[in-house]
Amino acid sequence: MDLPDVMTAIEISMAGGPEVLVPASRPVPQPGPGELLVRVAAAGVNRPDVLQRRGFYPPPPGASDIPGLEIAGEVVAAGEGATHHIGSKVTALVAGGGYADYAIAPAATALPVPEGLSMAEAAAIPETLFTVWVNLFERGFASEGDWVLVHGGTSGIGTMAITLCRLLGVKAIVTCGFDDKCQAALALGAAAAINYKTEDFAARVKELTGGAGANVILDMVGGDYLPRNLSCLADDGRHVSIATQRGVSAELNILDVMRRRLTLTGSTLRPRSVAFKGLVAEELRREIWPFVESGQLRPVMDRTFPLHEAAAAHARMEAGEHVGKIVLLSAE
Known part of the structure; x- marks a missing residue:
């Protein structure tokens, strides 16, 4: 599969209000062992993203500085030990990097997107x-x-x-x-x-x-x-x-x-190891994912915004008027 060399991502230009979230060009990341490269269709917006933007919640060591802790999309490349995922649609918990056209996700935290679940809904679930x-x-x-x-x-x-x-x-x-x-x-x-x-x-x-x-x-x-x-x-x-x-x-x-x-x-979830999050993903696959597959569990959706309007999405979250999840949609 031919992939671009660069992508659009949302950077935090400096600590501050929603206006510091700006689109920028970044190299498309490369997956390592046990990792997936996902063409992001949607990314959830969460309170920790707001804290990171304000300068109060730095990403853990090794994580992307791009905000975004949950994604949904198609696996377009994979590192050693994860190639069986290529071509599948997944939603995944990530330690950062979700506000972008492409993101790296640990294969261990990826869950399959069942029929009947939109990509926006799928991205609103993991975190x-x-x-x-x-x-x-x-x-x-x-x-x-x-x-x-x-x-x-x-x-x-x-x-x-x-x-x-x-x-x-x-x-x-x-x-x-x-x-x-x-x-x-x-x-x-x-x-x-x-x-x-x-x-x-x-x-x-x-x-x-x-x-x-x-x-x-x-x-x-x-x-x-x-x-x-x-x-x-x-x-x-x-x-x-x-x-x-x-x-x-x-x-x-x-x-x-x-x-x-x-x-x-x-507890805090973001700094925990991939191994721990993988164990949780297995529990969720066994205990909760059947509810997702049957349609009994659907996230409560508030609004979606295009990726380049991440600042508006953050402003809505901080206004406190939302009910449920706010999600960014990629143009890719």
């Missing part, structure tokens, strides 16, 4: 699916019948959490900042949605759970939310942190943690 699965279901041990609290209910993470909870028999309570977003979350299958601007979410969670509290909390807020979260966490409950939008520090009552046997944990 949130891997994140929610690892944190809510592996670290948080959410299981059928549990109550879970998820902040940011209409974000990409929130909508994926609602979907997985609905499919796996877990009761999801979510928080949102507007009544219409609460209604959207309920329509997606949330057991309850709380407007955190008009209600005390901690008190409401206790009420909804008959005073017991949530078994698991998936928190992307941090800061002063931590003690409020713990106040509505059930005995033996698990609190899982995945972001710190309101700060990295908080005070908590250690005796309360001891007395109620609470577990506080958390």
Whole structure:
């Protein structure tokens, strides 16, 4: 297959606002052992991309400086040990490089795009699916019948959490900042949605759970939310942190943690090894991908933008008006 030498990619010209995202020409990357070269049809936009653009979340060693953590497209070349993928359509979790016409993806994190799933939808799945699965279901041990609290209910993470909870028999309570977003979350299958601007979410969670509290909390807020979260966490409950939008520090009552046997944990996905992400991909292929293939799992889509309008996509994400995923579409 004849491939071009150069491609269009979105560079971060300097740390700053959305306007620092600019199209540029870059060499088409070459896949190494176990890697795929994907002609990108679509790339998901995620909050870590925004943090990277602002200068707060540098790519891990060896990763591309081009933003973009999830892609979907056709495999057009492959390194040693991965050539059987050539010609297939895949969606993949990547450590960077997604905002481009071509991107390198580890074969270990690539999942097949089934019939009936658009490339835009396929690109909207990996980052949130891997994140929610690892944190809510592996670290948080959410299981059928549990109550879970998820902040940011209409974000990409929130909508994926609602979907997985609905499919796996877990009761999801979510928080949102507007009544219409609460209604959207309920329509997606949330057991309850709380407007955190008009209600005390901690008190409401206790009420909804008959005073017991949530078994698991998936928190992307941090800061002063931590003690409020713990106040509505059930005995033996698990609190899982995945972001710190309101700060990295908080005070908590250690005796309360001891007395109620609470577990506080958390993780970041991007720096983890390809081997670890590959194991997660295998679990998802076995446990969750049948829902994708049957059409029961579809990402909640907000809007798509052409690749060269990445700045507009970031502006929409930062405005906080989106419900679900924002995706960039390549011109290739």
